[in-house]
Amino acid sequence: MFKLACPSCGAEVVFRSATSAMAVCEYCRSTLLREGDAVRDAGKMAVVLEDYSPIRITTSGMYAGKAFGVVGRIQLRYEDGFWNEWYILFDDGRAGWLSDASGQYAITEDAGLADDAPSFVQTVPGGQYAWDGITYTASDLRTARCTAGEGELPFQVGPGWEARVVDYRQTVRFLTLDYSEEGKPRRYAGKAVSLGDLRCQLLREPEEILRSAGHLKGKAEALACPSCGASIEWRPAVATHLHCPACGAESDASSGTAEVMEASRREAALETTLKLGDEARIDGTVWTLIGLMKCRETGGSDEWVEYLLYSEGQGFLWLVESSAGWDKVKVLDVWPESVSASAVRHEGEAYTRMQAYGAQVVQVAGAFNWRVQVGDAVAVTDYRGGSATLSSERSPAELTWSLAQRVPASTIDGWFGRKGKLAAGAAVTALAGSGEAGADGERRQALRPLAWVFTVLILLINVPIAVFGGLYSFFLILIAVAVLWLPVYTNVLED
Structure with a gap:
């Protein structure tokens, strides 16, 4: 451990790791570059956005049988959102990174240069990379800017520093190729985790979050749409991309005030079975509906509605309403394992490929934890197992897997306290413009x-x-x- 006085304000600055190259003074925000037994003031670092992550510097936990502590953080923003990278030190002197993106976590450690890696521009979601006897699949490609940092870090960063990274997954394994520096990319290997898995201590309490930010994580607040003035309900820093249900304008509320990103053309209001702000009690947990979007099969007429729900303790959950009924959908941290070209295996159960199709967003309203826009398109492949459906969704920058479980309309009724309003009809109520997917079509089909x-x-x-x-x-x-x-x-x- 190395201690010295900040040359700007005189406050004590601590370097806990011998490999740390810089630290940010927590009092005056000066960026201090370590040079032997002295430091050089390299200017001010922007204050990190209070994004309500439960992690903070001094948070501790256990990973792979080793204790660790959080000593630094950088915040990275890309076109559609942002995430945190927490710098962690293990008790045995090793260092690593705890990635924190919308409630999904992964721990990785430096595994050397990747001499055999493909170039950044040649990598696409779904592409494969073999290392240490394991074949990984590219899940995420991002070019991001560092917007802020705090604590101590192993290299010099500052506002405007650009990171180019590709994440790969294989079941629970997680691997990142970092192309930020010239030459060969650096490889970081680890696995996807949850805060429960890590047995984290000294996480921030809701009361601390309230004192530091003036907002309670997930607490519903109202902002005036900067385009038309209508009220938009949102969850501060939980879901920062807003779509006005009145005029369709897209806004960014990451700074606490809504700024118009794109004024959409005014269109017919999105009529859905469930409404923004509806609350559901699922297995004892209260969920709030914060966003919804209507999707259509590319080149087809099938339509469905996807509802985004948020719970302070559980994160995000999706409900999907289609002509086939209702599904509860969870984005997977642990990916399925490929068995063949037409089959995958997840948690011991085999899933067989059913169909592949394109899906496109045609209407959107509410708040989301990433930037969603009308026209966004993904390629979907569905796999059917005994009691559920696995789906992969591929966009130009991302590949995700989700697990969908069929839910009776009567159960949805109970969750939302609707007293049989859904079950009285059929599996699904009318979806605007969906032809026989609506209630009229279902009544006719019943004949x-x-x-x-x-x-x-x-x-x-x-x-x-x-x-x-x-x-x-x-x-x-x-x-x-x-x-x-x-x-x-x-x-x-x-x-």
């Missing part, structure tokens, strides 16, 4: 079995008579069958 029964009865009774009655009798039978099937294909029975 189909009856139509078949009475068609068979008409033929059994009348065909023998028609044999002796001639062509005119057959013509009357055809008219009767057509009238019988008319309600199945039209709204003739509607008021």
